[in-house]
Amino acid sequence: MAHAPDASAAAPADALGEFELIARHFQRPAARAVLGVGDDCALLQPVAGQQWAVSTDMLVEGRHFLAGTDPRRLGHKALAVNLSDLAAMGAQPHAFLLALALPAADPAWLREFAAGLFALADEHGIELVGGDTTRGPLNLCLTVLGLVPAGAALRRDAARAGDELWVSGVPGEARLALGHLRGEWALEPAALEPVLARLERPTPRVALGLALRGIAHAAIDVSDGLLGDLGHVLRASGVGAEVLADALPRGRVLAEQPEARRRACQLAGGDDYELLFTAPAARRAQVLDAAAGCGVQVSRIGSMGGEPGLRLLDAAGRSIDTGFPSFDHFATP
Template sequence: MLSEFDLIAKYFTKPVRNASLGIGDDCALLTPVPGTQLAISTDMLVSGTHFFADTDPRQLGHKSLAVNLSDLAAMGAEPVAFTLALSLPKPDEAWLKSFSEGMFSLANICHCELIGGDTTKGPLNICITVFGRIPLGQALRRDRAEYGDDIWVSGTIGDARLALAHCRNEITLDKQDFNAVSPRLHMPIPRIMLGMALRKNANSALDISDGLLGDLTHILDASGVGATLNTDSLPISPVLARQTEDWRMLCALTGGDDYELCFTAPPSKRSRVLEASARTGVPVTRIGFIENEPGLRLRNSHGEPVTFSRHSFDHFLAGSK
C-alpha cells in the first residue's frame, strides 16, 4: 500500500515554472510580479454534498480545480498556481491516477501548477486553493456595480441543475439530452479568458456557482443597488428549453454549478463586451439592468412582473436547492 509521501510523489509531484519553489519543502514560494495583485480563493468539495460518491474520478479531478479557477475568472485573474488538500478513505491507485489526470489536464490548459498541499486518511474531501495575478487596480469586484449598468451572463445557465435533477430521479431525460447537459455538471469550463478580457470593460462580476438569483444578489448587496431581470432573455440550452416552464425557471434562476460569469458593464461598453466575447469564443447575453431602487425584480419581455419564490443553494438552509 502507498504511503502518504509515495502517493504525493507518484501522482501529484510535477515540475514548476511559475513558482520559485514547489512541492517538497515546508512551504512553496511564489515571487510576486511587480505591478500586480495576488488573487487567492479556496473551495472545498465534500463527497455526498458536492458530488456523488461514485462520480468518475477523472471528471472529479477536473471539476475540483475548475470551480476554483472559476473564482479567478470572476475576478479577471490569470491563474498561476494551486494547492491541494486531499482526504481519502484509502489510497486507491486506479482512483488516484484518474483523478490526478483529470486535474492536471485542466491545470495544463490553464497554465496553473500544483505547488503543495496535504493528504490524510478520512472521508473523501477535496480542498483546493488557487493563486492568480491581476494588474494592480484591475480586479473585477462585486461592489462596483453602478446605476444604469447592463447585466450580462456568459454561456448558458441551468444545464448543471437539470443534469442533477436527472441524477436525483426528479425528472427523466432521454440519453441524448442527458449526455448533452451532463458535462455542465461534471466538467464545467472556467471562463478564464473572458474574465481577463473584461478587466477594463466590466464594473463588477462573479461566477454563478449557487444560482443566478442568489449570486447576483451578492453584487446588488455589495454595491448598494437593485436590478431588474428579463426572464425571457435568460440564455438556456435547447435541452432546458424543452422542459416545463417550472423546470426552466428553477434551473435557470436558482440552479448552481454552471460556473458562468455574471457581470455588469455600462451601456457605453456594449461593443467592447461583445468584442471580448468574440475574441474569447464565449457567448454573452444581456439579461437586465442595474437600478437605484434596492431589490431584485423579475419581468418578462412585455414588462410584466414574474413571480418566483425559489431560492438559490445555501449549505445551511434545508431544502434551498
C-alpha cells in the same frame, strides 16, 4: 505537501503510502514557483505591480458531488470551480494547492483524478505547489492563486446604476442534470449527456474574465444560483436590478423543459460556473467583441438601477415572483 503522521489504523500492505502517493501522482517540477511540492511551504516570487487573488473551495462527497463520480471528471471539476473564482475577478491563474482526504489510496482512482486535474491545470498554465493528504471521507479542498494588475480586479462592489447585466454561456444546464441524478425528473439519454457534461466538467471562463478587465464593472461566478449570486452583487454595490427571465439563453435541452422547471434551473440552479457581470451600456460593443474573441456566448439579461431590490420580469414585462432559493450549505437539504 507534507503532514503529521496519521493515527488511524494501518493501511493494507499493498496500499500507497502518503509520500509515495504524492510523489507518484502529484509531484511535478516547478515551472514558475521558486519552490513547489515537497517542502513545508511553497515559495512564490512577488510580481511588481500585481496583486494576488486568492480563493479556496471545498468539494465534499455527498454534498458537492455524488459517490461514484468519474475521478477524471472530478479532478477537472475540483480545479475548474476554483479557476472560476479567479475568472470572476479577472485574475490570471498562477498556482494552486490541494488538500485531499481519501478513504483509501487507490492507485487507479488517483491516476484518473490526477489526469483530470493536471489536464485542466496545463490548459490554464497553473501549477500545483503544495497541499496535504490524509485518510478520511472523500474531501477535496483547493486553494488557487492568481495575479491581477493593481486596481484592475472585477469586484462585486463595483456595479453601478445604469449598467447592463450580462451572463455567459447557458445557466441552468448543470441543475437540470443534477435533478435527473436525484430523481426529481427524468431525461432521455440523448438529453442527459450534454447537460451532465456541464455539471461534471464545467468550463471556467478565465479568458472572458481577463478580456473584461477595463470593460466590465462588477462580476461574480454563478455557483449557487443566478439570482442568489446576483443578490451578493446588489448588496455589495448598493444597487438594484431588473432581470428579464425570458432573455436567459436556452440550449436545446432546457428549451424542451416545462417553463416552471426551466426557470427554476436557470434562476436558482447552481454549478454553472458562468460569469454574471455588469458593464456600462456604452461598452456593449466592447463586451460582445471581448466575448467573441474568447469564443464565449454572452447574453444581456437585464440592467442595474439605483433603487435597491430585484425585479424579475417575463417577456411581456409582467412581474414574476423572485422566490427562487439559491443553494446554501447550511439551509439547503
